[in-house]
Amino acid sequence: DIQMTQSPSSLSASVGDRVTITCRASQTISSSLNWYQQKPGKAPKLLIYAASTLQSGVPSRFSGSGSGTDFTLTISSLQPEDFATYYCQQGYSSLPYTFGQGTKLEIK
Amino acid sequence: QVQLVESGGGVVQPGRSLRLSCAASGFTFRTYAMHWVRQPPGKGPEWVAVISYDGSHQSYSDSVKGRFTISRDNSKNTLYLQMNSLRVEDTAVYHCAGSSGNYFDYWGQGILVTVSS
Numbered sequence: 001d002i003q004m005t006q007s008p009s010s011l012s013a014s015v016g017d018r019v020t021i022t023c024r025a026s027q028t029i030s031s032s033l034n035w036y037q038q039k040p041g042k043a044p045k046l047l048i049y050a051a052s053t054l055q056s057g058v059p060s061r062f063s064g065s066g067s068g069t070d071f072t073l074t075i076s077s078l079q080p081e082d083f084a085t086y087y088c089q090q091g092y093s094s095l096p097y098t099f100g101q102g103t104k105l106e107i108k
Numbered sequence: 109q110v111q112l113v114e115s116g117g118g119v120v121q122p123g124r125s126l127r128l129s130c131a132a133s134g135f136t137f138r139t140y141a142m143h144w145v146r147q148p149p150g151k152g153p154e155w156v157a158v159i160s161y162d163g164s165h166q167s168y169s170d171s172v173k174g175r176f177t178i179s180r181d182n183s184k185n186t187l188y189l190q191m192n193s194l195r196v197e198d199t200a201v202y203h204c205a206g207s208s209g210n211y212f213d214y215w216g217q218g219i220l221v222t223v224s225s
Contacts (some may be wrong), residue, residue, distance in 0.1 A: 036210040037152075043112075043203060043215035044153065055213075087152055089209025095167050097155045 002026050002090050006100035012108040013078055021103045023066075023088035030068075031093035033071045035064055039084045046081045047086075050072065083107050110134040112204050112216030119222045120194055130187040130204030130216055138162070139181040140214075141207050144189045146200035146220070157189065158200070172198075194223045 003026035013019050023033065032049040036044040045081040048056045051071060061076045075082055088100040116128040128144070144156040157178040158169045166178050177190040187204050201218035 032210055036168065036212075041217075044212070045215070045219045046211060046213055049211040080162065089153070089211065095155070096169050097210070099153045099155075102152045 001068045001096055002029060002092065002098050004088055004100040006086075006088055006103050008058050008103060009101065010104040010106065012106050015078050015080055017078045019075045019078055019105065021086055021088075023071045023073070023100050025069045025071075025090055025092075027089065028068045029090045029092035031067045032090055032091045033064070033066065034091060034098075035062075035073045036089065036101045037082075037084045044087065078105075079092055080107075110214045112120065112206065112214055114202060114204055114216045114219035117202065117219035117221045119224060121225055122196055124194055125190070125192045126221060128189040128202055128219060128221070130189075132185045132187065132204075132206070135178075135206065135214065136147060137185040137206075142178075142180060142186075142187045143205045143207060143212065144176075144178060145203045145205050145212065145215075146198075147203070148191060148197075148200045149191075153203070154200070158207075159187070191221070194221075196223050199223050206211055 005024045007022050033051045035048040038044040047058050052064045063074045085102045085104045087102050111133045113131045143158045145151050146154050159166045159178045163180050175193045179188045199222050203218040204216045205212040207216040
């Protein structure tokens with residue numbers, strides 16, 4: 001199975017900050033990388049698919065980049081509603097799809 | 109709007125069975141592949157199983173293969189997960205999710221399954 005490693009595991013930031021979360025795959029996955037946001041007690045929400053395509057309705061302050069094994073999620077200017085846990089997920093080739101362990105974004 | 113509502117969870121002893129259901133609305137259920145994804149308490153998601161849009165193909169993670177069965181009824185817009193021979197390590201919140209590609213477009217809020225003696 002393809003292993004996904006996120007860093008950092010947790011991050012403290014302030015409203016208005018620019019934040020970057022990274023995700024590394026254990027082998028090349030082309031651009032088959034997706035990002036989700038999850039708030040406590042809620043379902044994950046798709047933010048970005050195919051590494052850089054913004055899901056409909058997601059604010060433009062979210063962006064994704066990368067290909068191969070290294071990917072990033074950037075939030076250009078943190079808003080109060082962005083404090084949550086973020087997961088990457090690879091959808092390359094055959095199953096199983098696998099997720100990173102998560103990055104918890106907290107208010108400083 | 110899109111809704112996926114899971115039901116059927118609860119507390120069960122190791123070795124017993126449980127059947128989860130997921131009622132879908134707000135999108136064309138019969139055109140989406142459907143998955144079960146679980147989250148152990150405090151951990152990240154783990155993909156469990158998928159069924160094709162028409163129910164003709166299924167696939168499972170190694171951790172549940174031979175014990176869990178995914179199925180769907182497109183006439184009722186409902187997804188199922190039959191879980192047999194449950195183990196303590198199956199304890200998790202189980203989400204149903206719909207996919208149009210190699211990602212999960214829609215998610216249910218999840219239902220807790222606790223396997224404990």
